[in-house]
Structure formats: C-alpha cells, structure tokens
Amino acid sequence: xxxxxxxxxxxxxx
Amino acid sequence: xxxxxxxxxxxxxxxxxxxxxxxxxxxxxxxxxxxxxxxxxxxxxxxxxxxxxxxxxxxxxxxxxxxxxxxxxxxxxxxxxxxxxxxxxxxxxxxxxxxxxxxxxxxxxxxxxxxxxxxxxxxxxxxxxxxxxxxxxxxxxxxxxxxxxxxxxxxxxxxxxxxxxxxxxxxxxxxxxxxxxxxxxxxxxxxxxxxxxxxxxxxxxxxxxxxxxxxxxxxxxxxxxxxxxxxxxxxxxxxxxxxxxxxxxxxxxxxxxxxxxxxxxxxxxxxxxxxxxxxxxxxxxxxxxxxxxxxxxxxxxxxxxxxxxxxxxxxxxxxxxxxxxxxxxxxxxxxxxxxxxxxxxxxxxxxxxxxxxxxxxxxxxxxxxxxxxxxxxxxxxxxxxxxxxxxxxxxxxxxxxxxxxxxxxxxxxxxxxxxxxxxxxxxxxxxxxxxxxxxxxx
Numbered sequence: 001x002x003x004x005x006x007x008x009x010x011x012x013x014x
Numbered sequence: 015x016x017x018x019x020x021x022x023x024x025x026x027x028x029x030x031x032x033x034x035x036x037x038x039x040x041x042x043x044x045x046x047x048x049x050x051x052x053x054x055x056x057x058x059x060x061x062x063x064x065x066x067x068x069x070x071x072x073x074x075x076x077x078x079x080x081x082x083x084x085x086x087x088x089x090x091x092x093x094x095x096x097x098x099x100x101x102x103x104x105x106x107x108x109x110x111x112x113x114x115x116x117x118x119x120x121x122x123x124x125x126x127x128x129x130x131x132x133x134x135x136x137x138x139x140x141x142x143x144x145x146x147x148x149x150x151x152x153x154x155x156x157x158x159x160x161x162x163x164x165x166x167x168x169x170x171x172x173x174x175x176x177x178x179x180x181x182x183x184x185x186x187x188x189x190x191x192x193x194x195x196x197x198x199x200x201x202x203x204x205x206x207x208x209x210x211x212x213x214x215x216x217x218x219x220x221x222x223x224x225x226x227x228x229x230x231x232x233x234x235x236x237x238x239x240x241x242x243x244x245x246x247x248x249x250x251x252x253x254x255x256x257x258x259x260x261x262x263x264x265x266x267x268x269x270x271x272x273x274x275x276x277x278x279x280x281x282x283x284x285x286x287x288x289x290x291x292x293x294x295x296x297x298x299x300x301x302x303x304x305x306x307x308x309x310x311x312x313x314x315x316x317x318x319x320x321x322x323x324x325x326x327x328x329x330x331x332x333x334x335x336x337x338x339x340x341x342x343x344x345x346x347x348x349x350x351x352x353x354x355x356x357x358x359x360x361x362x363x364x365x366x367x368x369x370x371x372x373x374x375x376x377x378x379x380x381x382x383x384x385x386x387x388x389x390x391x392x393x394x395x396x397x398x399x400x401x402x403x404x405x406x407x408x409x410x411x412x413x414x415x416x417x418x419x420x421x422x423x424x425x426x427x428x429x430x431x432x433x434x435x436x437x438x439x440x441x442x443x444x445x446x447x448x449x450x451x452x453x454x455x456x
Contacts, residue, residue: 001046001047001048001049001070001071002046002047002452003044003045003046003074004036004045004046004447004448004451004452005043005044005337006043006044007039007042007043007044007078007079008042008043008341008342009042010041010042010043010095010342010343010414011091011094011095011098014420014421014432014433014434014435014438
C-alpha cells in the first residue's frame with residue numbers, strides 16, 4: 001500500500 | 015450481527031494502467047494505492063464494510079476515512095464541514111491594484127472601466143486589514159486585475175502595510191497573483207517573492223504564433239517572446255515559488271498545444287516550480303463571445319486530462335492547484351466562501367471575479383477610514399449552501415470537496431449544477447494525480 005495523499009482532518013483545518 | 019465499519023459514501027475507486035487500485039475519499043482528501051495482493055481485502059471492505067479493524071490495510075482505510083464506524087452520520091459530517099467554513103479567523107482578499115490591462119485577449123470578459131487603485135481606497139484597505147489582523151489566524155491575498163503588475167508600487171505599498179499588520183498579530187500569511195507575465199522580470203519576481211507572493215498564474219496559449227493571435231497587446235503586437243524570456247529568467251532564481259503555466263485551448267488550437275508542451279519541456283523540465291494547467295476557453299461574457307471557437311464540453315473534459323498527461327510524459331508536473339481542489343472544501347469557489355471578498359480599485363466590493371457588472375455581485379463598499387458596508391442580502395446569495403438546497407449535490411460523493419458551490423454564479427444564472435472538471439472525470443483525475451505523485455519516485 002502507498003499513501004499518495006495523506007488524509008486531513010477537514011473540520012477545523014467548469 | 016452487522017458490520018461495524020462501513021465504506022464511506024464519499025469514496026471513489028479506480029485502477030491505474032499498471033493495475034494498482036486507487037481509493038480516494040473526498041471528506042479527508044486521502045488517496046491510497048493498493049497492489050494486487052492487497053486488493054481483494056480492500057474491495058471487500060469497500061463493498062460491504064468489515065466487522066472490525068484487524069489488518070494494517072484496514073487500519074489505513076479507517077485512518078483515511080475510507081471506512082467509517084457504522085453509527086457515523088456522514089450527511090451530518092458534510093453539513094458541519096460547510097458550517098465550519100463560516101469563521102471569522104480567516105480572511106481571503108482578492109485585491110485589484112489596478113483594473114487596467116495592457117493586453118487585449120480575444121476571450122476577455124472584463125471592461126476595464128477604471129485604472130489604478132485610488133489613494134483613498136489604499137488608505138481604507140490598510141486600515142481595514144490592520145484592524146482585522148488582530149482577530150485572524152490565517153490571511154491570504156490574491157493580487158488580481160486588470161494586470162496587477164501595471165501597478166507594482168501599489169502592491170508594494172499595500173504589502174508593506176499588510177506584512178507589518180500580520181507580523182504584529184502573528185498571522186499566517188501567503189499571497190498569489192494572476193498576471194499576464196509581460197512585466198514579470200527577474201527583478202520584479204524577486205521583489206514579489208519578498209512580499210510573500212509565492213504562487214503565480216501566467217498564461218501561454220500555444221507557441222508564439224498562436225499565443226500572439228489570442229493574447230496580443232491592446233494596441234497590437236505580440237507578447238509570447240517577452241513572457242517566455244521572463245519565465246526562462248525566473249528559472250535562474252533560487253527563490254521558492256510556484257508558477258502555474260496556464261494554457262487556454264479552443265477548437266482551433268488543440269493541435270498546437272503539443273508543440274508548446276515540447277517547448278516548455280526543453281526549458282523547464284526538472285524544475286518542479288513550473289507546473290502546467292489546461293483549461294478550455296469559455297464564453298465568459300466578452301464582446302467576441304459569438305466568434306470564439308470553443309470546444310464542446312465533451313472535448314474539453316477529455317482534452318484537459320489528455321494534455322495534463324502529455325505534460326507528465328514530458329516531465330512537466332501538473333499544477334498543484336488541481337490536486338488541492340480535491341481536498342475537503344478545495345473545490346468551493348472563493349465567491350462562496352464567507353471570509354472572501356474582492357476589493358475593486360475604487361473600494362467597490364464584490365464576491366465573484368467573473369461578473370463585475372452583475373448587480374448581485376456589488377455586495378458592498380470599503381470606505382476611506384477602513385469601515386466596510388456589506389449588503390448581506392446579496393452576500394447571502396453567494397455563500398448559501400449549495401449542497402443543502404440541491405438534493406443531487408447533497409447525495410454526491412464529491413460533496414465535501416465542492417459543497418455544491420463550485421461556481422455559485424453558474425447556479426444563480428442558470429439554476430443548473432456547477433460540477434468541477436475534476437468531478438466530471440474523477441477517475442481520470444485520480445489516475446493523473448497518481449501519475450504526478452509517483453513520477454519522481456519511479
């Protein structure tokens with residue numbers, strides 16, 4: 001498994 | 015007994031050409047890739063969930079938000095995510111140091127009614143920002159126009175003041191600029207970076223003969239050569255910045271794009287500060303709209319990613335803003351963000367940069383003493399939740415990224431859903447992001 005992009009904690013960040 | 019961990023409703027998965035499984039979650043922005051041996055376990059979890067987290071693979075799925083505890087209400091999460099954008103410790107200002115431009119681009123929609131920002135507006139803006147700074151955690155300024163580099167002295171004056179205010183209150187600050195690149199000399203770029211402007215959007219619409227036809231000087235004359243020299247000189251600097259080389263294409267120029275990409279490779283490949291962004295020309299409201307040979311939606315949606323892939327094949331990275339747009343809230347337009355405003359050269363305040371003449375877009379005024387008057391009835395039209403009022407957006411896997419607010423102008427004008435380019439071709443987008451991310455390491 002590879003992490004292409006890490007998760008973020010979304011709340012409180014055509 | 016049911017499974018305790020369920021697949022998130024905000025997942026998408028696809029396969030790369032080499033057979034790797036990519037899984038993306040729009041609520042956390044995570045993208046994971048899995049090899050052949052890991053795939054059966056992941057696919058089973060994505061289909062029905064699992065009883066409990068056991069292996070390291072399922073631990074990663076849980077940590078990435080791809081699996082969620084069965085009791086979690088993800089609609090509530092999405093709703094809270096939207097509500098959490100209504101905060102007062104962030105500020106994004108799009109500032110027009112001048113509304114004039116030296117270019118006469120065929121597809122431009124602006125009317126350039128005013129020149130440089132007035133001394134009164136400059137004074138008011140300094141006061142406004144200085145007062146606001148004490149309440150802020152983060153601030154971002156986007157320099158816009160017209161052509162902002164026709165007024166570098168105003169950028170300097172305002173930047174000096176902003177930097178002092180933000181330093182005094184320890185505010186995290188970054189800035190970007192949309193410039194045609196004509197005045198972006200090495201000396202100018204060095205100064206701009208000192209003023210914390212680290213992200214640049216510069217447009218080249220093809221090789222010289224094509225670009226000059228689309229983006230010539232207002233009084234006539236080519237611009238490609240000078241912009242290209244500026245970009246080559248920028249490469250000689252050690253400063254940290256990102257330059258997004260934007261390529262607007264239409265039916266007539268589709269076949270010219272590869273030649274431009276090849277030229278860019280010759281001069282910029284290997285320098286990750288120079289990144290490519292492809293966008294279709296649109297009928298954006300300019301006087302020549304009827305004559306523009308714009309691509310069909312179908313062609314545009316295909317070519318954006320085909321050209322991005324061509325760039326990667328030529329060792330030119332895709333603009334980081336594409337990947338950022340797939341993060342939670344990343345595809346919400348600035349016009350829909352409650353903490354974002356456009357400041358015109360005369361102190362007129364707007365939400366959207368694409369419809370300066372629209373009455374609903376005249377949302378307020380900045381006064382000489384730094385006070386701001388806002389028409390909250392107009393303001394509300396831009397920042398209201400798109401995903402709460404549109405049931406299709408509410409149920410969409412991409413909801414956390416765009417919140418139904420990718421383009422509030424489009425929804426206001428047409429009543430239709432404004433899906434982003436990434437969402438329209440999400441699997442291709444994921445594969446391209448994967449290619450971009452693994453390119454250096456391969």
